[in-house]
Each structure stands twice: as structure tokens, then as C-alpha cells.
Amino acid sequence: MTELIEQYRAMVGEHRLMDSVEFSETMVADYLAATGDALEAGAVPPLIAMAFVGDLPLIRSDWGSRGFLAGQAFFPELPIYPGDTLRSTTTLVEVYEKTGRSGPLLFTVWETGLTNQRGETVARCRRSFARQGSS
């Protein structure tokens, strides 16, 4: 696992511009139904952006048998409205290992900036993913 971790650590700082997403009325309606939320002064609940941060491009399931979202911090900055188009840029910022009850865990930490169609930052987020199990 050490070699793999070093390989991943070499990717720290790499980033990728993810696909953009337009928040259609259908998508917004689905989100509101799922969360039990409502529009607020015409704006979409800010956490909708969290659902569109994007897949992680650099590290997939090379190690371990199971992966999961271990944590996320989300920092809304500007309102998001139906029809807005968001773009996200995700950067790998940290790779580390831990030993849990079930054995070794590999954590990767990612930071994402989300901008709207005017180039304004609407939110930032930091997510950590864990993989566990033997390769």
C-alpha cells in the first residue's frame, strides 16, 4: 500500500475542471422533493451544489474493496437560482492512511470550487473519501 500512497501523493495539487451542470427546473424539483425543502426567495437550497461536485477523476478503486464518503465540509457563498450553470474545479489536497477496526483505510481529501455562469464563486467544499479492505 505504501507504494500506492506515494503514487497518489504525487498527484496532490492536480486539479481538473469538471463538467458543468445547468440546474433545470426538473432537477430542482427532484432535489426539493428528496430533501423536503423549498425555494427561498427564488433561490435553490445551497446544498444542491453538493450533489454536483462531480466524480473524482484521479483516484478510483485501485485499492481496497469498498469506498465511502467519510466527510464533507460545504461553504456556501452566493445564492444559486434555477437555470444557473455551475462549473466545479476539484483538486486533490491530501492522501493519508489510518488503521480502523476493520483494518487499513486509505483517505483522499479533495477541495472543490464551484462557480456560476458569471464566473462568481458560489460555494467551496472539502470532501474526504475512504477506501477499506484488501486490494
Next chain:
Amino acid sequence: MSRLAGIDVGDMLGPATETIQHDRVMRFMAMRPRLAGDGRFTDPDAAAKLGLKGMLVPGPLQAGILARIVRHWAPEAHLTKLDLVFRRSVLQDVPVTFEAVVIDLNGSAVDLDLNILDSDGERLVTGSATLVFPEG
């Protein structure tokens, strides 16, 4: 008088018990089909094959529900941070309890601790949030 003046450390939001049904998860997944992945959110058989006790509620959906509860508690305030640690799985169609407590006041900012608990009081998700109230 601002609503902020009536808030104090130790104030509770909830507890509120809510069951996140499969159809709600499917509405979420309709919006974000790429999350479907190995079926842990959408397919009971796939979830069982993964060794899970049931289909899971996606983390971003849990976050959205917690954010709703916090924002509705103080609709005039802006949510500026929601920071969560997913300690254990949240299962679909199983009641869970959402709760929060005010832990700090700093000017116009209110910090809260958040939890999602199972029926045994086990903490499935922990975290914190910050709300900023308008000045005046």
C-alpha cells in the same frame, strides 16, 4: 429585536425524527444518476451483496436534509458552513433523528453541533454548522 438576541448557547433544534423513504432517494438519484454506481442507494440486492443492512441514503442527501433543518430554524440567517463526518451508514426507510445544539455565539455568527442518530441513540453522522445573521 433581532432573532439573534433570543438565541443562547445550549438552545436545541429538534430532535426531529424523519424516515428517508426510498422514493425520496430515487428523486435525488434522478437528479444525479452518476451516483448510482454499485447500486448501494438504488438496488436492495446490490446493497445486500455489499454486506449492507439495507440501501443507503447518499451523504449529500443527508447533508441537504440537515441544511434544511438548520436553515428553517433561522430563515433570516445565511448558512456559511456545514461540516459533516459520516461515521455510520444511514439506511433508507428506517427512522433517524436529527438534532442540533447551539455551541457558540460570535457576533452575528451562531455555531451549532449537529447529529443524526439511530433509534438506539447511536451517532450516525456528526458535524457542525455556522449561521450568520444579518446585522442589526
